[in-house]
Amino acid sequence: MKAIPEPTLRRLPKYLHLLMEWRNNNINYVSSQAIADELGLDAIQVRKDLSVTGIVGKPKVGFDLRELIRALCSTLNWNNVSEAFIIGTGSLGSALLGYKKFNDYGLNIIAAFDNDSEKLGTKVNGIEIFPIEKLEIMITQLKINVAVLTVPGDVAQALAEKLVSYGIKAIWNFAPIHLKVPDSVIVENAQLSHSLAILTHRLSKANLT
């Protein structure tokens, strides 16, 4: 598979969300211009982005909406659901446990882990919370590749190392630190502070603080 540039990858879910909305409105064909107009992007950019799916629009008609949705899901790998564990059930971890949409996005969270003894055995959104000590055996036995890390920064590195030693291949990191793991391990950072940096900087440029 050809490597897709990261900015393109980040836009693909936008297209997918929009197309799904339109599908619900019984639209059958879409043009890159219409998508660009709706999302405030450039039509050439949209056409280039969508070309990574391998789908080609028909002249004057545009893209077959359903075909494009299928191709986007496939490019994003959202047809294949990976089972995942979530480590840390503080406020952010609990919120993610309550978020039912991850399944649509290719991630099925099947168990949660925490070291707070009061939480053990309880369920959030039907997902049981296990003690951290169970991580090794459950990762091994259930052949889990993906971990969502929502623990405080000061314990995140030690936990990441444990996860990798237990066989975890990909970490979705919400902890506010840079994780050092072997190159073979996939780390995607979802740190809110990075997004907030953009917002506060723009605010200061607009003299709104």
Add this chain to the structure above:
Amino acid sequence: MKAIPEPTLRRLPKYLHLLMEWRNNNINYVSSQAIADELGLDAIQVRKDLSVTGIVGKPKVGFDLRELIRALCSTLNWNNVSEAFIIGTGSLGSALLGYKKFNDYGLNIIAAFDNDSEKLGTKVNGIEIFPIEKLEIMITQLKINVAVLTVPGDVAQALAEKLVSYGIKAIWNFAPIHLKVPDSVIVENAQLSHSLAILTHRLSKANLT
């Protein structure tokens, strides 16, 4: 102020977190090489990124750590705290209310809004939940510029339009839709599905699903 490229802006909080860790370990001078090594980046990239702060490292000594921290905070505008409202107190909104670090990042959430009558008047992490109907008067009277939008996708656009009409100048959007607002309004999207897209795509390339 010179416009800073977005990828650079997204890296600045990483540098800041690392430098703050190092400050706690009583380190006084740092080189861009040491920062690059720790974060798995290129030293030339780090030097270029840090140049936006206006701080210049001394040959053979490197950057004054505390001076660099102050300059990064100032570039990110994290010295000036903006007061903000959060709209929607579902699982994600509640998690954000419980997140005490936003204050360090220049955002002070002072009230929350929801249309669930059972939540009204209750507090999350000391922050009171008000009815949506109070938004207009409270935005006007308290001169609030920033709203954090954590409502479901199907009501997000209508709410964003209301917020803008009440005077909101910047929206930190967690709703899974593209918001259409006037160009003068700052929108920063913090949609988890975009980050997840990168993760699931990398997983598929590594044949791990």
